[in-house]
Amino acid sequence: MFNYILSRLLQxxxxxxxxxxxxxxxMRFMPGDPVRxxxxxGQIQLTDAQMQAIRAKWGLDRPAHEQYLLWxxxxxxxxxxxxxxxxxxxxxxxxxxxxxVSGQLNVLALVVALAVAxxxxxxxxxxxxxxxxxxxxxxxxxxxxxxxxxFGLMGIIVFALVLRWLPPFGLRSWQGWxxxxxxxxxxxxxxxxxxxxxxxxxxxxxxxxxxxxxxGLTPRTVVLRHAxxxxxxxVVTVIGFRIAFLFSGTIVVETVFALPGIGRLFVDSIxxxxxxxxQSIVVLLAVLVVLANLATDxxxxxxxxRIRIE
Amino acid sequence: xxxxIQHERILxxxxxxxxRQFMHLTAVGxxxxxxxxxxxAVAPTGGAAEAPAAAESAxxxxxxxxxxxxxxHQEVSGLSPSDAGPTVHWxxxxxxxxxxxQVDTNNELIPVLAESYEVAPDGLQFTFTLKxxxxxxxxxxxxxxxxxxxxxxxxxxxxxxxxxxxxxxxGEIETPDDYTxxxxxxxxxxxFLVNAATTWIVQSEYHAEVGEEVYRTAPxxxxxxxLVEWVPAEYTxxxxxxxxxxxxxxxxxxxxxIVPEPSVRTIALETGEADSATWPLxxxxxxxxRDEGFTVFATLAGSVKHFPLNTQLxxxxxxxxxxxxxxxxxxxxxxxxxxxxxxxxxHSNLSPANAFxxxxxxxxxxxxxxxxxxxxxxxxxVAGADGVREKxxxxxxxxCTTITGDQARRPIAELVQQFLGEVGVEMLLEExxxxxxxxxxxxxxxxxxxxxxxxxxxxxxxxxxxxRSDGANNFSRLNNARVDELLDLGRQEIDPEKRRAxxxxxxxxxxxxxxxxxxxxxxxxxxxxxxxxxxxxxATTLRGDMLYxxxxxxxxxxx
Numbered sequence: 001m002f003n004y005i006l007s008r009l010l011q012x013x014x015x016x017x018x019x020x021x022x023x024x025x026x027m028r029f030m031p032g033d034p035v036r037x038x039x040x041x042g043q044i045q046l047t048d049a050q051m052q053a054i055r056a057k058w059g060l061d062r063p064a065h066e067q068y069l070l071w072x073x074x075x076x077x078x079x080x081x082x083x084x085x086x087x088x089x090x091x092x093x094x095x096x097x098x099x100x101v102s103g104q105l106n107v108l109a110l111v112v113a114l115a116v117a118x119x120x121x122x123x124x125x126x127x128x129x130x131x132x133x134x135x136x137x138x139x140x141x142x143x144x145x146x147x148x149x150x151f152g153l154m155g156i157i158v159f160a161l162v163l164r165w166l167p168p169f170g171l172r173s174w175q176g177w178x179x180x181x182x183x184x185x186x187x188x189x190x191x192x193x194x195x196x197x198x199x200x201x202x203x204x205x206x207x208x209x210x211x212x213x214x215x216g217l218t219p220r221t222v223v224l225r226h227a228x229x230x231x232x233x234x235v236v237t238v239i240g241f242r243i244a245f246l247f248s249g250t251i252v253v254e255t256v257f258a259l260p261g262i263g264r265l266f267v268d269s270i271x272x273x274x275x276x277x278x279q280s281i282v283v284l285l286a287v288l289v290v291l292a293n294l295a296t297d298x299x300x301x302x303x304x305x306r307i308r309i310e
Numbered sequence: 311x312x313x314x315i316q317h318e319r320i321l322x323x324x325x326x327x328x329x330r331q332f333m334h335l336t337a338v339g340x341x342x343x344x345x346x347x348x349x350x351a352v353a354p355t356g357g358a359a360e361a362p363a364a365a366e367s368a369x370x371x372x373x374x375x376x377x378x379x380x381x382x383h384q385e386v387s388g389l390s391p392s393d394a395g396p397t398v399h400w401x402x403x404x405x406x407x408x409x410x411x412q413v414d415t416n417n418e419l420i421p422v423l424a425e426s427y428e429v430a431p432d433g434l435q436f437t438f439t440l441k442x443x444x445x446x447x448x449x450x451x452x453x454x455x456x457x458x459x460x461x462x463x464x465x466x467x468x469x470x471x472x473x474x475x476x477x478x479x480x481g482e483i484e485t486p487d488d489y490t491x492x493x494x495x496x497x498x499x500x501x502f503l504v505n506a507a508t509t510w511i512v513q514s515e516y517h518a519e520v521g522e523e524v525y526r527t528a529p530x531x532x533x534x535x536x537l538v539e540w541v542p543a544e545y546t547x548x549x550x551x552x553x554x555x556x557x558x559x560x561x562x563x564x565x566x567x568i569v570p571e572p573s574v575r576t577i578a579l580e581t582g583e584a585d586s587a588t589w590p591l592x593x594x595x596x597x598x599x600r601d602e603g604f605t606v607f608a609t610l611a612g613s614v615k616h617f618p619l620n621t622q623l624x625x626x627x628x629x630x631x632x633x634x635x636x637x638x639x640x641x642x643x644x645x646x647x648x649x650x651x652x653x654x655x656x657h658s659n660l661s662p663a664n665a666f667x668x669x670x671x672x673x674x675x676x677x678x679x680x681x682x683x684x685x686x687x688x689x690x691x692v693a694g695a696d697g698v699r700e701k702x703x704x705x706x707x708x709x710c711t712t713i714t715g716d717q718a719r720r721p722i723a724e725l726v727q728q729f730l731g732e733v734g735v736e737m738l739l740e741e742x743x744x745x746x747x748x749x750x751x752x753x754x755x756x757x758x759x760x761x762x763x764x765x766x767x768x769x770x771x772x773x774x775x776x777x778r779s780d781g782a783n784n785f786s787r788l789n790n791a792r793v794d795e796l797l798d799l800g801r802q803e804i805d806p807e808k809r810r811a812x813x814x815x816x817x818x819x820x821x822x823x824x825x826x827x828x829x830x831x832x833x834x835x836x837x838x839x840x841x842x843x844x845x846x847x848x849a850t851t852l853r854g855d856m857l858y859x860x861x862x863x864x865x866x867x868x869x
Contacts, residue, residue, distance in 0.1 A: 031755075032745030038472045039748075039783070041613045042764030044395040045475045045775040046467070048782045053467035053474075085387045086542055087470070088523030098543070153573060161577050168577045169569050170544070258569040260543035268385065268543075271714075273745050 121196025143190030407510030407531030
C-alpha cells in the first residue's frame with residue numbers, strides 16, 4: 001500500500017514536470033506580445049523602442065530557457081512569481097484569492113447535486129420505466145443538454161430582473177450564491193442521476209441481490225444495504241472527475257455571474273498573455289489532479305473491498 | 311433607423327468649436343483662468359438631466375451621500391497613472407488623482423492642479439503656476455516636487471511606463487519654488503499640454519519609497535476619492551476624500567463592480583444595482599434604456615472602425631484595388647443593420663470628433679459595386695475560373711483575422727465578405743486573440759483584421775505611431791515619405807493654422823491611398839440611471855468615458 005502510493009507520487013512528479021515544460025513552451029509559442037495589450041485601442045501610444053524598454057523591465061527579453069529556469073526554480077521554493085498584468089501582485093495571492101471562490105462554489109454545487117441526484121437515481125433505477133423514472137430521465141436530459149450560459153442568464157432574468165428576489169451578480173450576500181450554485185448543480189445532477197440509475201439497475205440483477213431478497217430481507221434493506229453501496233462505484237469515478245473542476249473553476253458560470261474565481265483568472269490570463277499566472281495555475285492544477293486521481297483510486301478500495309491495492 | 315438616432319446624427323454632424331476651445335487644443339499659450347461653457351453639441355436625451363451642474367465646476371455643495379455604483383467589463387489590473395489606458399482603469403484612477411490640466415466633457419483643457427500656465431512663443435518652455443493648499447490623501451501638501459517627480463518617472467519607458475511617448479521632447483524640469491514648475495523642451499512637442507500635462511500626479515515621496523509596483527496597488531493622489539479596497543476582478547471601492555481642494559464629493563462612496571457579461575450589466579442597471587456602465591452596453595440595450603428614461607450620452611469616438619490591410623501584399627499594394635474595395639462595401643447598410651444606426655461613415659483617418667483638425671471635403675467613395683468592378687478591370691484584375699479576380703497569377707484574395715470572441719465586429723466582417731465576393735474579391739475569415747493580431751499586423755504576418763484604433767485622436771491629430779513608416783502600430787504597413795514628413799512637421803508646429811494644413815494633407819493622402827478600409831466612427835453610448843444627478847447638460851467628449859473622471863460632481867438620489 002505504502003509502496004503503491006509512493007510510486008504513484010513519483011509518477012506524479014514526472015507528469016507535473018512534463019506539464020510545466022509543455023505549458024511554458026505552448027505559452028511562448030502563442031503569437032502575441034503582452035506589452036502591445038497595454039495600448040487599448042490606440043489611446044496609449046508607444047514606439048518600438050519604448051515597447052522594448054518595457055519588455056526589458058518585465059524580463060521578457062531574456063532567452064526562453066532562462067525564463068523557464070527562473071520560474072521553475074522560484075516555483076520549487078514556493079514562489080509563483082509576479083503577474084505581468086497585475087504587476088506588483090504575487091501570482092500566489094491571485095491564485096489563493098480566486099481558488100476559494102471556485103472551490104466553495106463547486107463544493108456546494110456538488111453537495112446539492114448529490115443530495116438530489118442520488119435518491120432520484122436510485123428510485124428511478126428501482127422503479128424502472130415508471131412515470132417517476134421517465135420524468136427523471138427527461139429532467140436529466142434537459143439538465144445535461146441546456147448550456148450553463150443560457151440557464152444562468154434565464155435565472156438572472158427571472159429571479160433578478162422580474163421577481164427581484166436575487167442579485168444579478170456577485171457574492172455579497174447568501175442570496176448571491178443561489179443562482180450560480182443552482183446552475184452548476186443542475187448540470188452535475190443530471191450526470192450523477194443518470195449514472196446512479198444505470199448502476200442501480202445493473203446491481204439489482206446481480207446474484208447477491210437475489211440472494212438477499214431470497215433471505216427474506218425487505219426490499220428497502222436490499223436496495224440500501226446491498227445494491228446501493230455497490231452501485232456507488234461508478235458515481236465515485238464521476239465525482240473524481242469533478243474534483244478537478246473544484247479547482248479549475250467553471251469559466252462560464254464565473255463569467256455570467258461575475259464571480260472572481262480561478263476559471264476566469266485562468267482564461268483572462270491566457271488572453272492577456274500573463275505567462276506566470278497561466279503556468280502557475282496549470283502546474284497547481286496538475287498537482288491537484290494527480291492527487292485527486294490517487295485519492296479516487298484509494299477510495300475505490302474502500303467502497304469495493306474486491307479491489308486490492310498492491 | 312429611428313428618428314431619434316437620425317436626429318442625434320444630425321446633431322453630431324455639427325461640431326461647434328469656440329475660439330477658446332481651439333486655443334486650448336492647439337497648445338497656444340495663454341493663462342487659462344476663467345472658462346466659459348462652450349456651445350452645446352450633443353444634449354443628453356431622456357432621463358434625469360434636470361439637475362444641471364457643469365462637470366468642470368468645483369464639486370457641488372449638495373451632498374447626497376450614498377454610493378455611486380458603476381459596472382465595468384474587465385478587471386482593474388492596477389491603479390497607477392501608467393495603468394490608465396483601459397476605460398475601467400481610467401474611471402477609477404482619474405477619481406483618485408488629479409492632473410495639472412484635464413480634458414473636460416467638452417474637450418476643453420481646464421486647469422485643475424495648475425492655477426495657470428504659460429507657453430513660450432517658440433514652444434520650448436512651459437511654465438505652470440500651481441494651486442496652493444492642495445492635500446494628498448495622506449495629508450501631505452501638493453508641491454512642484456510632486457510634478458517634477460511624476461513627469462520624470464513616467465517619461466521613461468525603462469520604468470515600465472506606458473506614458474513615455476506623451477513626454478516626447480521633454481528636457482529639464484525646474485522648480486524655482488514650491489508652486490512653480492518650468493518644463494524645458496529639447497524639441498517642440500505641440501501636443502505636450504494635452505498629452506503630458508494631463509498626467510495624473512502621484513505623491514512623490516510615497517511613490518519613491520514604495521516603487522511603482524506597490525504604488526499601483528495602493529495609490530495616493532489628490533483626487534476627490536481615496537482607495538478603500540481593490541479586488542481586481544471583482545470591484546474597486548473608493549471613499550469620499552473630505553479634504554479635497556474642490557470640496558468633498560457629493561456621494562460617500564464610489565464603487566466599480568466588474569461584470570464581464572454585457573447583458574448582466576444591462577440587468578444590473580435595470581434592477582438599480584448599478585448607476586452607470588463605464589464600458590458601453592450593447593447598442594440596442596443602451597437605446598432601449600434611453601426609451602425607459604435612463605440618461606444616455608451619445609458621443610462620437612475618436613477611433614475609427616476599420617480593416618487594416620497589409621498594403622505590401624502584391625494583391626493589395628495597388629491603391630486602385632484598395633479604393634475599389636471601399637466602393638464595394640455598403641457602409642451605411644453595415645451601420646444601419648449591424649450597428650443600430652449608432653455610427654457615422656468614415657472618410658479618412660481622423661474623426662470629426664476632432665473638430666478643428668478633421669477635414670470633411672476629402673475624396674469619398676460612395677457604395678457603387680459596378681464602379682468597383684470597372685476599376686478592378688481597368689487595373690488589370692480579371693475574373694478567374696472560380697470567379698475570383700486574378701492578375702499575373704496572383705489571386706485577389708486575402709484573409710481577415712477577427713478577434714477571438716468579438717461578437718460585435720465579426721458579423722461586419724461576414725457582411726463585408728459578401729460585399730467583396732460580389733465584385734470578385736475573396737476575403738477569408740479566421741480568428742485569433744487580439745494580442746496575436748496586434749503583433750502580427752505591423753510585421754506583415756497577417757493580411758487584414760477588423761478593430762477600432764485611433765489614428766489621431768480628438769485631442770491630438772498626431773498619428774506618428776500608426777501612419778509613420780516606422781510606427782510601432784503601422785498596421786497597414788503604409789510607407790509614404792510625404793506622410794512621414796508631414797507627421798514630423800505637424801508635431802513640431804505650434805501655430806495651429808499651419809499645423810492644420812499638415813494634417814489636412816495627411817487626411818487627403820489617406821483618403822487617396824486608402825491604406826486601410828475605414829468603415830465608421832462609432833457613437834459611444836454611456837448610460838446613467840435616472841437617479842444619478844449632477845451630470846453635465848452637454849458633452850462632446852472624446853468618448854462618453856470622459857464623464858467618469860468627474861465622479862465628485864455626481865450625486866445619487868436617495869430612497
